[in-house]
Amino acid sequence: MIENIIEVKNLVKSFKNFKAVDDISFSVKKGEIFAFLGPNGAGKSTTIKMLTTLLEADSGTIKVNGFSPEKDKDNIRKSFGIVFQDPSVDEDLTAWENMEFHALLYGIPKKERLVKIKELLEFVELWDRRNDLVSKFSGGMRRRLEIARGLLHHPKILFLDEPTLGLDPQTKNHMWNYIREINKKEGMTVFFTTHYMDEAEKMAQKVAIIDHGKIITQGTVESLKRETKSKSLEEAFLVLTGDVIRNEEATPTDFMRNRRPR
Amino acid sequence: MKAIYILWLRQIKKYFRSRSRIIGSMAQPLLFLVAFGYGFGSVYEKAGEGSYIQYLAPGIITMSMVMTAIFSGIDVIWDRKFGFLKETMVAPVSRWKIFLGKILGGSTVATIQGLIVFGLTLVVGFKPINWWMMPIALMFSLLINLLFTALGTMIASKLEDMQGFQLIMNFLIMPIVFLSGAFFSLDGLPKGIKFITKINPLTYGVDGLRGALIGINSFSFWNDAGILILLSVIFLALGTYFFEKIKV
Numbered sequence: 176m177i178e179n180i181i182e183v184k185n186l187v188k189s190f191k192n193f194k195a196v197d198d199i200s201f202s203v204k205k206g207e208i209f210a211f212l213g214p215n216g217a218g219k220s221t222t223i224k225m226l227t228t229l230l231e232a233d234s235g236t237i238k239v240n241g242f243s244p245e246k247d248k249d250n251i252r253k254s255f256g257i258v259f260q261d262p263s264v265d266e267d268l269t270a271w272e273n274m275e276f277h278a279l280l281y282g283i284p285k286k287e288r289l290v291k292i293k294e295l296l297e298f299v300e301l302w303d304r305r306n307d308l309v310s311k312f313s314g315g316m317r318r319r320l321e322i323a324r325g326l327l328h329h330p331k332i333l334f335l336d337e338p339t340l341g342l343d344p345q346t347k348n349h350m351w352n353y354i355r356e357i358n359k360k361e362g363m364t365v366f367f368t369t370h371y372m373d374e375a376e377k378m379a380q381k382v383a384i385i386d387h388g389k390i391i392t393q394g395t396v397e398s399l400k401r402e403t404k405s406k407s408l409e410e411a412f413l414v415l416t417g418d419v420i421r422n423e424e425a426t427p428t429d430f431m432r433n434r435r436p437r
Numbered sequence: 438m439k440a441i442y443i444l445w446l447r448q449i450k451k452y453f454r455s456r457s458r459i460i461g462s463m464a465q466p467l468l469f470l471v472a473f474g475y476g477f478g479s480v481y482e483k484a485g486e487g488s489y490i491q492y493l494a495p496g497i498i499t500m501s502m503v504m505t506a507i508f509s510g511i512d513v514i515w516d517r518k519f520g521f522l523k524e525t526m527v528a529p530v531s532r533w534k535i536f537l538g539k540i541l542g543g544s545t546v547a548t549i550q551g552l553i554v555f556g557l558t559l560v561v562g563f564k565p566i567n568w569w570m571m572p573i574a575l576m577f578s579l580l581i582n583l584l585f586t587a588l589g590t591m592i593a594s595k596l597e598d599m600q601g602f603q604l605i606m607n608f609l610i611m612p613i614v615f616l617s618g619a620f621f622s623l624d625g626l627p628k629g630i631k632f633i634t635k636i637n638p639l640t641y642g643v644d645g646l647r648g649a650l651i652g653i654n655s656f657s658f659w660n661d662a663g664i665l666i667l668l669s670v671i672f673l674a675l676g677t678y679f680f681e682k683i684k685v
Contacts, residue, residue, distance in 0.1 A: 228527065229526060229685055249529040249531075252528060253529045255527075261520045263521055264520075265451075265521050267451045268447065268451075276443050280525070
């Protein structure tokens with residue numbers, strides 16, 4: 176048994192001339208719901224990319240489910256499911272095909288695959304639409320499909336990078352209910368980022384706040400509120416990170432998104 | 438194996454679902470066949486070289502396949518932009534399998550494209566000399582497509598967005614196609630240009646395909662196939678390396 180399913184020590188990552196992640200350490204317990212909070216450009220997504228083997232760290236150590244990304248990439252990859260900040264489903268495939276693609280990449284045997292895909296699509300209420308192309312889906316439906324897909328291979332950890340961005344309150348509510356249910360039922364660890372502090376306050380058992388690449392504080396929501404003498408997590412967050420608005424430069428990605436030929 | 442299969446299948450499904458792409462991709466080869474074929478045909482025949490359509494058809498098929506192949510590879514950029522690449526890259530699958538699955542899919546699509554254009558050439562009067570040579574023609578088509586899908590995929594793994602696209606079109610695809618003997622014989626060329634055609638891998642692809650279709654070769658089949666296979670293997674290794682380092 177590993178007590179800490181994620182362990183990060185002295186992690187550093189720099190891009191050309193700035194330190195995106197500057198010597199951070201934290202750990203997440205097995206079965207915990209962990210919120211990783213911070214303003215835009217604080218280093219959240221960079222950290223998630225390193226935890227999920229998409230980016231190599233400059234220095235420091237990472238252990239995910241007991242494995243380190245230098246030696247055991249594939250074992251880490253098998254351990255987690257992820258819902259990315261940006262959409263990542265294939266619009267030209269149907270909901271079913273997106274699920275099937277994932278199942279085959281993760282080597283799920285046929286029998287289990289058929290059962291599991293049905294179960295999860297029913298769980299996120301997309302079973303009736305399974306044969307529709309994803310291009311016909313709304314943002315909320317795509318998100319639900321991504322969640323179902325992320326859960327398909329029975330991950331021990333679910334990463335959610337701003338999963339509720341742009342969702343209506345109904346969908347948001349539904350989504351968190353699914354996630355809490357699986358967390359309870361299967362003891363799955365949940366690691367998420369969000370800009371909605373009420374969400375973090377409601378869901379998270381533990382919170383870490385990162386700003387300018389450094390972790391400012393971590394603990395339970397209650398301890399953070401006590402520490403800053405605030406009434407809500409939102410207030411505590413603003414006390415800790417200040418109220419200066421952060422700018423993120425538009426990436427080529429944003430540019431491209433506006434001009435996809437169809 | 439399953440991972441390679443599903444990556445392949447995805448490309449095929451996407452191809453057959455984009456009818457506009459299939460129809461659009463027939464326009465250019467048809468235009469080339471008509472404009473070049475009829476335009477230069479009479480001059481070519483007066484020079485005593487026989488039928489130009491016969492000479493040109495394998496070249497047009499190749500051109501169309503190479504473009505489809507490179508653009509299938511470059512599709513990776515769209516996958517990156519629309520997030521799907523991340524879904525593929527976090528999966529517990531070796532990078533060489535991902536790369537191979539993608540290029541097998543892309544080259545199958547390009548080969549189907551080649552068959553469609555082959556059909557068009559038959560309509561405008563092309564006659565292969567020997568139908569028994571078709572398997573060899575098909576094999577050369579596959580080799581050409583593997584090579585150029587791999588090339589496109591490698592380029593895409595390094596490009597952040599479509600900005601470099603025109604550059605690739607004008608400085609890579611066009612020279613590769615025009616200096617490969619697709620449209621004219623390489624025999625009478627000046628030395629410098631001749632050298633370029635010799636190091637252009639497509640020269641050997643066109644030569645092999647033309648040999649299989651109309652029986653005119655500058656090199657032997659073994660020579661042509663050997664070079665294409667060797668380069669494909671090198672590109673597979675290189676592409677795997679690029680995919681290990683890819684930024685998503």
